[in-house]
Amino acid sequence: MQITKELVNYLEALGRIELTDEQRASSEKDLQDILSYIDTLNELDTSNVEPLSHSFPVTNVFREDEVRPSTDRELILENAPEKTDACFMVPKTVE
Amino acid sequence: MDYEVVIGLEVHTELSTKTKIFCGCTTEFGGEPNTHVCEICSGMPGTLPVVNKSVIEYAIRTGLATNCKITQYNKFDRKNYFYPDLPKAYQVSQLYLPICQNGFVEINASEGGKKKVRIHEIHMEEDAGKLVHDDFEDCTLVDYNRCGVPLLEIVSEPDMSSADEVIDYLEKLKAILQYIGVSDCKMQEGSLRADVNLSVRKKGANEYGTRTEMKNINSFKAIKRAIEGETERQIDLLESGEKVVQETRRWDDSKGESYAMRSKEDAQDYKYFPEPDIPPIEISDEKIEQIKNALPELPEKKKQRYMEEMNLPEYDTGIITNSIHLVRLFERTAEICGNPKDAANWIMGELMKMLNDTQTLPEDMKFNQDSLGKIIVMLNENKISRNTAKKVFEKVFSEDVEPEKYVKENNLEVMTDTGAIKGIIEKVVADNPKSVEEYKSGKEKAIQFLIGQSMRALKGQAPAQEVTKILHEILD
Structure with a gap:
């Protein structure tokens, strides 16, 4: 896969970060290096290997459907940068 | 030129489990903002979600009731998007291995007879929080009570071709969900919501037209109007030589028109990957059989x-x-x-x-x-x-x-004492000499008035037949 300037801009938008032009250039190079390195894995034929999503042989970890008290609202809101008495407050989002 | 409409639905239904999908917070509707919230559903770092057993059972029940095949090896996936209704910045959902696949619901076809609307898949996911836009303060307030409430997303194939078929499908689906007790389907509380995917094409064409998606319409009447409005809009576009653009539109039911939503971001890339915090879920043949046998x-x-x-x-x-x-x-x-x-x-x-x-x-x-x-x-x-x-x-x-x-x-029993009934009617006859006179002089209709007066005097507590009979006895 080829990392382009456009792709770096796209990743920047996706990650909600803003890079300087210098950082953009170095990111382009770094990302390309990383991908090329990872491409080494493509040398292995995995067509008959099931993708692995979990490395531990554990399945079916469940919880009974029983209500447990929720956490105090004050505590939940404590770390919010902006809040009212009852709610988190964020910059206006309009669709 | 004749057109036909092609419609597929994505229906979200909130499950009526007692607790959320990954934590023990209550799913009860309402409640003061952010009081049904804990470290897990508010996405605090270092917390671990644990799947509510009932969610899996409800999902299997729904799949079996809609003729689906149950996926016996299940995983959850992360759907990443950045929006304040999701505190974790991702929604835990199922992309690769949805729990139910390839079912159908039978509906009444517009052309008469029955038809099958195929279910592509049903998957489990968590609901998002509620955003309240505060125009006065110019900010948005976030309430995470609903965040983590279990949802099923029921995705149909584009098998419907009119608003009536869509409504019938939704009614059939709603009835099934209520019968099997997995959701109360209260649209006004958002426990049943539908996204409508709609395209039009010339009658007889093989290929689908470009579709638009209308999100979260929450009443049957609004859905019907939205479908009719969007069908007209797309046909008008095509007739005037323009193209339908694939986009998400919001239906404004009060104005009776839809408008394109400014896309949340130009970058809409969910970057799905397997949810590492939740081990796979295996469903045995016995479990499926057991749930099947318990279906009402x-x-x-x-x-x-x-x-x-x-x-x-x-x-x-x-x-x-x-x-x-x-x-x-x-x-x-x-x-x-x-x-x-x-x-x-x-x-x-x-x-x-x-x-x-x-x-x-x-x-x-x-x-x-x-x-x-x-x-x-x-x-x-x-x-x-x-x-x-x-x-x-x-x-x-x-x-x-x-x-x-x-x-x-309130003494509403029918009077059974014929003597007492007769007494009351006799009084009515005595009080209305004019009508009696008219009746006797051959004006048959006059008796209707006397019957009415008697019924009123009896407060409707004697059968009209009986009253008529007694009146004739007195007068004839």
């Missing part, structure tokens, strides 16, 4: 049985079996009065009228389920007149009075 009688089957065993008309059984709440009332009433026909007639007649007049949904009926049966019994035993029965049922419907007690306390 489903709407279509119940309808057939009502028609065959109780000899009820198809239309009536269709209406009744479409709502589990009407079914419960019907079955209880038929049991008490011993006559399914009477029970169905009262539900289709008086009850439907009251529900319509008061704009009440069957699920919001508040009265004791035994009351209608008791009223019919009193009527059939001639203890009360038909008129009284209707009035008592109105009181039951509005105030949940106990019918037998109410009849007794």
Whole structure:
């Protein structure tokens, strides 16, 4: 896969970060290096290997459907940068 | 040029489990903002989600009731997007291995007859929080009570071709979900929401047109209007030589038009990957069998049985079996009065009228389920007149009075003392010499007035036939 300037801009938008032009250039190079390195894995034929999503042989970890008290609202809101008495407050989002 | 409409639906239904999908917070609707929230559903770092067992069972139940194949090896996936309704900045959902696949729901086709709407898949996911835009403060307030409430997303194939088919599909689906007890499907509380994918194409064309998606329309009436409006808009575009753009649109029901939503971001890339915090879920054949055997009688089957065993008309059984709440009332009433026909007639007649007049949904009926049966019994035993029965049922419907007690306390029983009835009628005759004169001089109609006056004097507590008979005895 080829990392382009456009792709770096796209990743920047996706990650909600803003890079300087210098950082953009170095990111382009770094990302390309990383991908090329990872491409080494493509040398292995995995067509008959099931993708692995979990490395531990554990399945079916469940919880009974029983209500447990929720956490105090004050505590939940404590770390919010902006809040009212009852709610988190964020910059206006309009669709 | 004739066009045809192609519609597929994504229906989100909130499950009626007691707790959220990954934590023990209550799913109860309402509640002060952010009081049904804990470290897990507010996405605090270092917390670990644990799957609610009932969510898996409810999902399997739904799949089996809609003829799906159950996926026996399940995983959850992360759907990443950045929006304040999701505190973790991702939604745990299922992309690669949805729990149910390849089912169908049978509906009434617009062209007559039945048709199958195929279910592509049903997957489990968590609901998001609620955003309240505060224009005054120019900010957005976030309430995470709903965040983490379990959802099923039921994705149909594009098999519907009119607003009526869509409504029928939704009604059938809603009935099934209520019968199997997995969701209350209250649209006004958002526990049933539909996204409509719609495209048009020239009649007979093989390829689909470009589709648009309308999100979160939350009443049957609004869905019907949105479909009609969007169909017209797309046909107008094509007719004037323009193209339909693939986009998400919001239906503004008050204005009766849709508009394109400014895309949340240019970058819409969910970067799905397997959810590492939740181990895979394996569902055994035995488990599926066990849930299958415990399924209740489903709407279509119940309808057939009502028609065959109780000899009820198809239309009536269709209406009744479409709502589990009407079914419960019907079955209880038929049991008490011993006559399914009477029970169905009262539900289709008086009850439907009251529900319509008061704009009440069957699920919001508040009265004791035994009351209608008791009223019919009193009527059939001639203890009360038909008129009284209707009035008592109105009181039951509005105030949940106990019918037998109410009849007794308000002296509404039919008068059985013929002597007393005759006395009252004789007084009416004496008080209306003019009408009596007219009747005797051959004006047959005059007796109607006397019957009316007598019924009023008797407060409707004697059968009209009896009153007429006595009047003739006195006058002729």
